[in-house]
Amino acid sequence: MLQISCPYCGCRDESDFSFGGESHITRxxxxxxxxxxxxxxxxxxxxxxxxxxxxxxxxxCGRWFNVARNTVTHEIHATYKMGEPKPDLxxxxxS
Amino acid sequence: xxxYSGFSLIKGAFSKHRHWPxxxxxxxxxxxxxxxxxxxxxxxxxxxxxxxxNNGIKNIAILEKGYLGGGNTGRNTQVTRSNYFWPQSCAFxxxxxxxxxxxxxxxxxxxxxxxxxxxTLAHSHHELEGMRRWxxxxxxxxxxxxxxxxxxxxxxxPLINLDCRFPIHGGFIQRRGGTSRHDAVAWAYARxxxxxxxxxxxxxxxxxxxxxxxxxxxxxxxxxSIGGDKVSIAVAGHTGVLAKMAGFRVxxxxxxxxxxxxxxxxxxxxxxxLSPIIHAYVSQSDRGELxxxxxxxxxxxxxxxxxxxxxxxxxxxxxxxxxxxxxxxLMRQWAGTVDVTPDTTPIMGKTPVENLYISGGWGTxxxxxxxxxxxxxxxxxxxxxxxxxxxxxxxxxxETGTFIDEGAASGVAH
Numbered sequence: 051m052l053q054i055s056c057p058y059c060g061c062r063d064e065s066d067f068s069f070g071g072e073s074h075i076t077r078x079x080x081x082x083x084x085x086x087x088x089x090x091x092x093x094x095x096x097x098x099x100x101x102x103x104x105x106x107x108x109x110x111c112g113r114w115f116n117v118a119r120n121t122v123t124h125e126i127h128a129t130y131k132m133g134e135p136k137p138d139l140x141x142x143x144x145s
Numbered sequence: 146x147x148x149y150s151g152f153s154l155i156k157g158a159f160s161k162h163r164h165w166p167x168x169x170x171x172x173x174x175x176x177x178x179x180x181x182x183x184x185x186x187x188x189x190x191x192x193x194x195x196x197x198x199n200n201g202i203k204n205i206a207i208l209e210k211g212y213l214g215g216g217n218t219g220r221n222t223q224v225t226r227s228n229y230f231w232p233q234s235c236a237f238x239x240x241x242x243x244x245x246x247x248x249x250x251x252x253x254x255x256x257x258x259x260x261x262x263x264x265t266l267a268h269s270h271h272e273l274e275g276m277r278r279w280x281x282x283x284x285x286x287x288x289x290x291x292x293x294x295x296x297x298x299x300x301x302x303p304l305i306n307l308d309c310r311f312p313i314h315g316g317f318i319q320r321r322g323g324t325s326r327h328d329a330v331a332w333a334y335a336r337x338x339x340x341x342x343x344x345x346x347x348x349x350x351x352x353x354x355x356x357x358x359x360x361x362x363x364x365x366x367x368x369x370s371i372g373g374d375k376v377s378i379a380v381a382g383h384t385g386v387l388a389k390m391a392g393f394r395v396x397x398x399x400x401x402x403x404x405x406x407x408x409x410x411x412x413x414x415x416x417x418x419l420s421p422i423i424h425a426y427v428s429q430s431d432r433g434e435l436x437x438x439x440x441x442x443x444x445x446x447x448x449x450x451x452x453x454x455x456x457x458x459x460x461x462x463x464x465x466x467x468x469x470x471x472x473x474x475l476m477r478q479w480a481g482t483v484d485v486t487p488d489t490t491p492i493m494g495k496t497p498v499e500n501l502y503i504s505g506g507w508g509t510x511x512x513x514x515x516x517x518x519x520x521x522x523x524x525x526x527x528x529x530x531x532x533x534x535x536x537x538x539x540x541x542x543x544e545t546g547t548f549i550d551e552g553a554a555s556g557v558a559h
Contacts, residue, residue, distance in 0.1 A: 051453045052444075065454050069443040071398070088544040092396035092487050096385035098447045121399070121445045 181373030185209030191519020214331030226322035244516030254333030263322030382482025384505030403451025409433030
């Protein structure tokens with residue numbers, strides 16, 4: 051069971067939250083070619099290591115936020131609000 | 146290859162079973178191969194076997210970072226079935242089931258195929274109507290399926306609780322569906338491939354791909370460089386990691402899919418019972434263990450271990466279907482890293498890199514596809530064009546939008 055620290059409510063059990071996939075994905079411009087749209091819609095970083103991802107506090111405040119989590123150890127290095135930049139995790143490990 | 150038979154077993158008894166040779170060779174890697182396959186799971190082993198048997202290519206290496214069959218091939222719940230919705234899926238997965246049906250003879254290895262049937266349950270009027278459409282689509286695709294009433298289900302599976310929290314309205318069965326021994330499938334292909342000259346190199350991790358002018362020339366490993374005219378990736382959960390080494394992105398998400406077995410009990414289940422809506426399935430192994438599985442954990446993971454929330458959900462669902470199992474103790478629980486695609490259809494075929502091929506995106510259902518996956522990938526590698534059965538399974542579908550959106554792929558919802 052993950053313990054996730056909601057930036058608005060504090061630390062809660064994983065079962066309070068829903069997962070929303072990779073974060074920081076930027077929508078391409080409307081005149082993009084098919085390959086760029088395909089990349090935006092379907093391709094994902096899916097790293098073995100630190101993953102920047104979205105969660106929503108479904109059974110709490112209902113707000114979305116970001117989590118930096120290691121996909122091998124499941125360790126959560128940071129949680130931060132939507133719109134904030136990726137945290138600097140130089141010592142966070144992961145490949 | 147030493148032939149396995151009842152006679153050889155009796156003969157072996159006279160020498161106290163000490164004469165059995167190793168089932169496959171463990172050679173040192175050569176400097177160069179015609180085809181290098183990354184990953185000695187079911188898909189990679191079967192691909193090598195069919196390349197050697199059907200396509201006349203013998204100079205093949207399979208590189209495995211751990212031990213063969215130690216990833217998802219040895220972690221799944223051993224279900225083989227072909228009850229898919231779309232014609233392309235039915236054709237591919239039924240070819241696979243047909244190859245399973247003759248595998249014991251073809252590979253001279255008892256894979257313990259048991260076609261006990263797979264029973265899929267509906268828990269509402271609307272789900273039953275959807276299931277009728279699904280079951281009819283399967284029949285139109287020339288694959289067996291039969292609708293079942295609640296009374297027929299109860300007759301087939303006497304322990305089931307029809308009047309559970311979401312009462313059972315009916316279901317359908319594919320009687321040719323069943324289970325087999327997953328380790329045996331890996332060992333059978335490894336033994337047969339090795340006998341045809343394929344080098345299976347374990348404890349050999351690929352750390353980089355050598356690509357020159359858009360064309361693959363070999364791989365870097367922890368045991369040195371190995372050249373290859375053609376290279377094929379068959380690494381399940383690590384598909385994204387290998388694609389990144391090759392410089393392209395793939396639409397896969399790696400997740401933990403867990404399974405568990407109980408202590409052994411007397412025979413009490415006749416089929417594989419699966420419920421898409423309450424997210425669980427259960428069968429009984431030949432040793433009497435209840436084999437239980439469900440949905441994947443919700444977040445990206447390479448941990449090869451499952452989380453407690455999904456475990457609780459799956460167990461609660463099974464106990465609702467089978468209250469009698471509440472006293473049974475779980476013996477083991479584990480997880481594999483599955484690579485799930487957006488349309489739950491695998492990614493097979495060519496890649497943006499010349500002479501580099503991919504067989505991935507198997508998600509939660511790669512085991513049943515091992516024979517047909519190997520056969521079609523072997524054709525694809527040998528001829529540098531997709532086998533007709535997998536023409537629609539290529540990476541390009543994510544750009545053209547011609548998905549094979551197969552809700553039946555996982556059996557349970559994701």
